[in-house]
Amino acid sequence: MASKMWGGRFQGGADTLALQYGASLPFDRRLTIYELTASTAHVQMLGEQGILEEREVAEIVDALGRLGVEYADGRFPKEPAEDIHTAVENYLTKLIGPVAGKLHTARSRNDQAATDLHLYVLDYGTRIGHTIRDLQGALVELAEQHVDTIMPGFTHLQPAQPVSLAHHLLAYFWMMERDAGRLHDCLNRSAQCPLGAAALAGTSFPIDRQAVSDELGFDAPYPNSLDAVSDRDFAVELVSFASICMAHLSRLCEEMIIWSSPQFGFMEIADAYATGSSIMPQKKNPDLCELIRGKTGRVYGDLQGLLTMLKGTPLAYNKDFQEDKEAVFDAVDTLLPALTLMESMLRTATWKPERMREAAELGFPTATDVADHLASRGLPFREAHEIVGKLVRLCIERNCALSEISATELRGFSGYFDADYTAPSVDESLAARTSYGGAAPSAVQAQLEEAKAIVKAAEEAATEPDES
Ligand code: ARG
Numbered sequence: 001m002a003s004k005m006w007g008g009r010f011q012g013g014a015d016t017l018a019l020q021y022g023a024s025l026p027f028d029r030r031l032t033i034y035e036l037t038a039s040t041a042h043v044q045m046l047g048e049q050g051i052l053e054e055r056e057v058a059e060i061v062d063a064l065g066r067l068g069v070e071y072a073d074g075r076f077p078k079e080p081a082e083d084i085h086t087a088v089e090n091y092l093t094k095l096i097g098p099v100a101g102k103l104h105t106a107r108s109r110n111d112q113a114a115t116d117l118h119l120y121v122l123d124y125g126t127r128i129g130h131t132i133r134d135l136q137g138a139l140v141e142l143a144e145q146h147v148d149t150i151m152p153g154f155t156h157l158q159p160a161q162p163v164s165l166a167h168h169l170l171a172y173f174w175m176m177e178r179d180a181g182r183l184h185d186c187l188n189r190s191a192q193c194p195l196g197a198a199a200l201a202g203t204s205f206p207i208d209r210q211a212v213s214d215e216l217g218f219d220a221p222y223p224n225s226l227d228a229v230s231d232r233d234f235a236v237e238l239v240s241f242a243s244i245c246m247a248h249l250s251r252l253c254e255e256m257i258i259w260s261s262p263q264f265g266f267m268e269i270a271d272a273y274a275t276g277s278s279i280m281p282q283k284k285n286p287d288l289c290e291l292i293r294g295k296t297g298r299v300y301g302d303l304q305g306l307l308t309m310l311k312g313t314p315l316a317y318n319k320d321f322q323e324d325k326e327a328v329f330d331a332v333d334t335l336l337p338a339l340t341l342m343e344s345m346l347r348t349a350t351w352k353p354e355r356m357r358e359a360a361e362l363g364f365p366t367a368t369d370v371a372d373h374l375a376s377r378g379l380p381f382r383e384a385h386e387i388v389g390k391l392v393r394l395c396i397e398r399n400c401a402l403s404e405i406s407a408t409e410l411r412g413f414s415g416y417f418d419a420d421y422t423a424p425s426v427d428e429s430l431a432a433r434t435s436y437g438g439a440a441p442s443a444v445q446a447q448l449e450e451a452k453a454i455v456k457a458a459e460e461a462a463t464e465p466d467e468s
Contacts, residue, residue: 003086003090003093004082004086005082005085005086005089005104005109019082022082022319023080023081023082023083024082024083024084024322024325025077025080025081025082025083025084025086025087027325027326027329028083028084028113028116028325029077029084029087030120030325030329031084031116031117031119031120031325032071032076032077032084032088033068033071034115034116034117034119034120034123035084035085035088035112035116036064036067036068036071036088037119037216038112038115038116038119038195038216039060039064039088039103039112040061040064041195041212041215041216042103042106042107042195042196042212043057043060043061043064043102043103044057044061044215045207045208045211045212045215046102046105046106046205046207048208048211049205049206049207049208050206051105051106051205051206051207052102052105056099056102059096059099060092060096060099060100060102060103063091063092063095063096063100064088064092066095067088067091067092067095070091076091077091079091083109083113083322084116085109085112085113086109089101089103089104105205106196106198106203106205106207107195107196107198107203108197108198108199108200108229110197110198110199110200110229110316110317111194111195111196111197111198111199111228111229112195113321113322114194114197114228114229114231115193115194115195115216117234117235117324117325117328118190118191118192118193118194118218118234119216120328121187121190121234121235121238121328122187122190122191122217124332124336125183125186125187125190125238126187127336128183128242128332128335128336128339129180129183129184129187130462131336131339131340131343132176132179132180132183132245132339133180133455133458133459133462134339134340134343135176135339135342135343135346136173136176136177136180136451136454136455136458137343137455138343138346138347139169139170139172139173139176139346139451140170140173140448140451140452140455141347142165142166142169142346142347142351143165143166143167143169143170143173143444143448143451144166144448145166146164146165146166146169146351146353147164147166147441147444147445147448148164148441149164149165149166149351149353149356149357150162150163150164150353150356150357150360150426150427150430151163151164151165151168151266151356151357151359151360152356152359152360152362152363152365153167153168153365153439157258158363159359159360159362159363159364159365160365161365161366161368161429161433161439162360162365162366162426162427162429162430162439163430163439164430164439164441164444165351165353165356166444166448167439167444167447168255169346170444170447170448170451172248172252173451174451175248176245176248177454178244179241179244179245179248180458182240182241182244182245183238183241183245185237186234186237186238186240186241188219189233189234189237190234190237190238191217191218191219191220192213192218192219192220192221192222192228193209193212193213193216193218193220193221193222193228194221194222194228194229194231195209195212195213195216195221196209196212196221196225197222197225197226197228197229198225199229199316199317200225200226200229200230200315200316200317201225201226202225209221226315226316227315229316229317230313230315230316230317232306232309232310232321232324235306235324235327235328236303236306236307236310238328238331238332239299239302239303239306239327239328239331240303242299242302242303242331242332242334242335243296243299243300243302243303243331245335245339246292246295246296246299246300246334246335246338247296249292249296249335249338249339249342250292250293250296252342253286253288253289253290253292253293253342254289254293256269256286256289256345256349257286257289257290257293260286264355264359265352265355266351266352266355266356266359267349267350267351267352268284268349268350268352269284269286269288269289269345269348269349270345270348270349270350271284272344272348273286273288273341273344273345273348274286274287274288275287288341288345289345292338292341292342295334295338298330298334299330299331299334299335302327302328302330302331303327303331305323305327306323306324306327306328309321309323309324309327357426360426361401361426364392364395364401364402365426365429366402366403366423366424366425366426366428366429367388367389367391367392367402369423369424369428369429369432370384370388370391370402370423370424371384371385371387371388372384373417373418373421374387374388374414374416374417377416377417377418378416379414379416384414384416387413387414390413391405391410391413401423402423403422403423403424403425405422405423406422407419407420407421407422410422410423
């Protein structure tokens with residue numbers, strides 16, 4: 001491995017395996033762009049403060065720019081190094097000689113590593129936020145088309161009460177809305193700048209932490225240098241948000257797996273997002289949905305890993321923290337495409353309203369309405385429940401629907417039935433659930449308006465030039 005940042009005190013060479021095991025360059029090279037941005041802001045501040053000469057600053061900034069071009073071209077990093085911070089310094093030293101070493105004045109890899117990961121979290125967190133909005137947009141557009149598409153609502157995966165496809169999809173809209181809120185909170189709290197905390201205790205150089213923080217787009221510098229280099233809450237929070245968001249995607253995936261089975265046939269996933277079988281020619285498998293469901297486990301693993309890594313580490317920096325990066329990268333690499341794929345799968349799927357309606361008729365989904373009728377006429381609900389249970393048994397014996405039992409026959413079960421009452425159709429049952437947040441088309445329409453207003457506000461915020 002090429003030159004290290006800490007050779008002076010050491011006499012013996014390091015063990016090759018130890019060096020390899022301790023290196024983070026294989027994964028923290030992904031932070032190159034943030035490392036360069038942060039280094040540029042730092043060295044410019046050193047110049048402003050008169051800590052470095054203008055000429056030195058210009059030389060270092062120019063070299064950082066050249067490195068950026070090499071990175072974009074895939075030519076950096078080429079040489080092995082302990083981490084991205086060392087790789088950048090080695091490169092600069094090759095390019096401009098010993099003056100490169102002045103970049104490290106009043107900073108440490110501890111505050112650098114923390115700053116780079118903060119910048120990554122803020123950058124990718126923002127991208128994830130936009131992707132969540134796109135997915136919400138797809139859910140709303142689909143819901144708009146299916147306010148009247150009746151489908152069975154389930155509990156225990158058994159038919160329960162009729163709902164609409166719009167209502168079902170909008171449930172996911174609200175989950176995503178909470179995810180967006182959690183992400184927003186996480187990014188707000190992550191917007192503190194560690195740079196200038198140096199190794200752990202700050203520095204005796206007259207640095208301007210506020211200026212660096214402003215330049216890098218943070219809200220403020222961390223007020224405590226120990227906290228600045230030891231804090232990994234921002235990573236935990238992002239991966240925790242990602243875990244919950246993956247749980248939501250996984251649940252929707254599970255539903256799509258069920259819905260797209262021939263037995264349900266509520267939908268068909270587009271060919272582009274399905275796969276076949278190497279042996280069974282008839283197969284069309286929802287692999288991607290299964291994979292998102294499966295990968296949810298690995299994001300939980302990332303969260304578990306981070307929390308466990310953090311626990312018991314004394315202040316300030318510990319090498320354990322190097323483990324923060326892969327967990328964050330993995331969670332982001334898993335979540336971001338999953339959100340995009342889910343949006344595409346929803347937009348391109350074929351929905352089968354006739355099959356949903358057929359299924360909505362099965363399993364006596366209006367039984368609660370019939371019990372509600374009796375209760376509304378004064379019979380205690382518990383007794384009403386018992387009577388309708390008996391009615392359902394009769395229907396099972398006769399192989400008929402509740403609505404096929406005549407008013408006269410119903411009166412034989414209870415005098416509380418209105419003289420002309422018969423059980424409602426599934427459409428009537430659905431239309432009756434007009435309570436706020438209920439499944440009736442009129443209530444769903446109102447819900448849709450709320451959802452659309454949120455999507456619109458998010459779109460406007462995203463196009464505002466001064467988005468904070
Ligand atoms: N590669 C290290 C990390 O990612 C950088 C910080 C190293 N600092 C140190 N004192 N060993 O955490």
